Amino acid sequence: MPAYQREVLVRFAHCDPAGIVFYARYFEMINGVVEDWFEDALEASFSGLLFHRNLATPTVHFNVDFTGRSMMGDRLTFETSVTRFGTSSFDLRHEVSCRGEHRMRVHQTLLFTDANAKGSQPIPADLKRRMERYYMPEGAPATPVADA
Numbered sequence: 001m002p003a004y005q006r007e008v009l010v011r012f013a014h015c016d017p018a019g020i021v022f023y024a025r026y027f028e029m030i031n032g033v034v035e036d037w038f039e040d041a042l043e044a045s046f047s048g049l050l051f052h053r054n055l056a057t058p059t060v061h062f063n064v065d066f067t068g069r070s071m072m073g074d075r076l077t078f079e080t081s082v083t084r085f086g087t088s089s090f091d092l093r094h095e096v097s098c099r100g101e102h103r104m105r106v107h108q109t110l111l112f113t114d115a116n117a118k119g120s121q122p123i124p125a126d127l128k129r130r131m132e133r134y135y136m137p138e139g140a141p142a143t144p145v146a147d148a
Contacts (some may be wrong), residue, residue, distance in 0.1 A: 003095075004037045004134055021070040027062070030094060030106060033078045042130045054115045055124070057120040060089070061109035076103060081136040088112050088120035090131065092139040093138070122144045 014025040039045045042115060049055040077097050084091040094106040112121045
């Protein structure tokens with residue numbers, strides 16, 4: 001199955017004084033890519049989930065391997081796929097590269113919750129159907145989805 005693909009420009013605000021991406025800024029980029037994936041591919045914006053469906057999707061776990069440094073002006077390609085479905089949670093894998101050079105591999109677990117902190121909620125069936133388009137078990141190579 002294909003991966004969701006998004007390009008992110010490394011900006012001045014992402015970098016330390018040497019122009020290298022400060023590691024914590026990667027988490028902001030990842031969250032932005034996840035929000036874009038929800039909006040573009042799942043047809044469900046974070047704001048719509050929160051304000052109309054009373055759902056939130058906090059990250060509950062990250063595992064990150066940094067394999068190369070990124071600099072201001074780089075255009076990073078994020079390839080995002082779903083690697084696991086639970087009842088309320090799901091895992092994403094992000095492979096991040098720049099001009100074919102691998103920069104980072106991220107495993108992320110997100111959890112559907114009631115926005116009023118009443119506990120976890122099952123993944124909504126309509127979203128899970130759309131998410132399944134991006135399902136790739138661990139070890140499967142990413143194949144980007146062409147832009148519509």
